[in-house]
Amino acid sequence: MKSHLEMKLQAGGKPQRTMFGLRLSLRLQPGTPLCSVSRETVHKLASLQKAALLPPKKVQGLLYPFSELEAYLDRSVDRTQFQLFHPSLEDMVKSEKLFCSSPSHKIDYYISAERLDHVPALRPPEVCFIGRSNVGKSSLIKGLFSLTPEVEVRVSKTPGHTKKMNFFRVGRAFTVVDMPGYGHRAPKDFVEMVEPYLYTRKNLVRTFLLVDGSVGLQKADLIALEMCEEIRRPYVMVVTKIDKCGSGTLLTNLLDLQDVVKTHTTSCFPQPFLVSSLHFWGIYLLRCFITHVTGSLRLTDTGPS
DSSP states (O other): OHHHHHHHHOOOHHHHHHHHHHHHHHHHOOOOOOOOGGGGOOOOTTTHHHTTTOOHHOOOOOOOOGGGGGSSOOOTTTOOOGGGSSHHHHHHHHHHHHOOEEEEOOOOEEESSSGGGGOOOOSSOOOOOEETTTTSSSHHHHHHHTTSSSSOOOOSSTTTTTOOOEEEEETTTEEEOOOBBBBBSOTTHHHHHHHHHHHHHHEEEEEEEETTTTTTTHHHHHHHHHHHHTTTTEEEEEEEEETSHHHHHHHHHHHHHHHHHHOSSSSSSSEEEEETTTEEEEEEEEHHHHHHHSSSSSOOOOOOO
């Protein structure tokens, strides 16, 4: 079944583009705008309102990055696993509101910790992001919070910059945790810091394991994947930097990853999420998935999660 957005975009052409933007603006009108931030401090595509001004095909690619790769796939490849979570535009609009700070819904950096016993017992559900050093974790989290630019997410060109577990509160809805990167630049006490959190954090509802789409699964990623499997708590693969390579390389790496997920995992959500923090591809979809798994949003049109 096609999503609401696909049905709106399939005609193409300028009149459809105008109507798409009009329909989106009408949905946002009865009351409050999504967010009020100065144009100078926010990514030009941070909001769906801005994205809706683009041609329909580009909007489709921004919201559902996998759609850009489908044309290159052989007909024999099962596409179902890439489209299990396919929310409507309305749901993405609802989820975006949760990433906008307001007096009654404050989004802020809360605390950093080097050890689990330094981490406060927070009641809202949590999601955490792990991945190799320089895979783009902090850049992705910065993209997720781009509608609240006053939230400081430090992004460094030096791999392994994140040395602590950084906690960001999204009102009373949920908490986002940026974990140190693993690999050769990982903090020396990485295992003692991260594993106890993943094993024992009671309100952790989903772990997001990031993999660089331009290079594919590395040995360190496979070790992290095995760790997630041992913990037996639900986790999700996020493919980053999809703008850094051609479609052929990305598809090869993506299908290799999917083969590993299908044959070697039991706790991993079958669908990988494709993102580019630079071009904002997939950020809206990932926001929506986070609000869904934390129980912050009841979706109207989606597959199983």
